[in-house]
Amino acid sequence: MAQKPVLPRVILFVCESCQGRYSANYVREHKGSCGHCHGDSWTLKIAFTRPRKQFYEYFGVLGVAARLIFGSEDWDESQQYDFDFPGVCADNAFKICQVPYREQYRVLEYIKYRQQLDAEQQREAMIDRGGQVCSQCGALFVPIEDKPWTQAGYCSKVCFSQAFADFSQGHE
Ligand SMILES: [Zn+2]
Ligand SMILES: [Zn+2]
Numbered sequence: 001m002a003q004k005p006v007l008p009r010v011i012l013f014v015c016e017s018c019q020g021r022y023s024a025n026y027v028r029e030h031k032g033s034c035g036h037c038h039g040d041s042w043t044l045k046i047a048f049t050r051p052r053k054q055f056y057e058y059f060g061v062l063g064v065a066a067r068l069i070f071g072s073e074d075w076d077e078s079q080q081y082d083f084d085f086p087g088v089c090a091d092n093a094f095k096i097c098q099v100p101y102r103e104q105y106r107v108l109e110y111i112k113y114r115q116q117l118d119a120e121q122q123r124e125a126m127i128d129r130g131g132q133v134c135s136q137c138g139a140l141f142v143p144i145e146d147k148p149w150t151q152a153g154y155c156s157k158v159c160f161s162q163a164f165a166d167f168s169q170g171h172e
Helices: 024-029 052-059 061-070 090-097 103-128 157-170
Strands: 008-015 041-048 081-089
Touching: 008 024, 008 103, 024 090, 041 090, 041 103, 081 090, 081 103, 090 103
Parallel strands: none
Antiparallel strands: 008 041, 041 081
């Protein structure tokens, strides 16, 4: 049975140009941009009534990524938790708010989207730093001089030896 999603209790859009704070209804009425200054970039602020721990549990494996993004301080059952997502464009803001009463669910979808985006950016950053794709398992790694298997194009000793096991099997 699918776990019931933990819905955010507060959703707030802060205009990154004029710092105005607006509700999802306001953002919907203005088609995603700021009605005050016509800004088109938002910081999305959300708060959950339930503790952050349950939020992580709901997101499962993604929760690990969330923990990296949001930090992992000790849980306080009574505290209200806030999450900030800067740089939400007008299009995405409108997509979140488009359908009345659906914004809580759309925000959860948006969080998943942002996590994917962050993972992709981390991958690209790693390639920029000289990262390589392992010839055996496809994982990204950065070659290090004192780890000869990385020089040969493998992320780990295990992948290195597996690659040669495959090779000898193929030629028997
Ligand atoms: Zn504004
Ligand atoms: Zn590997």
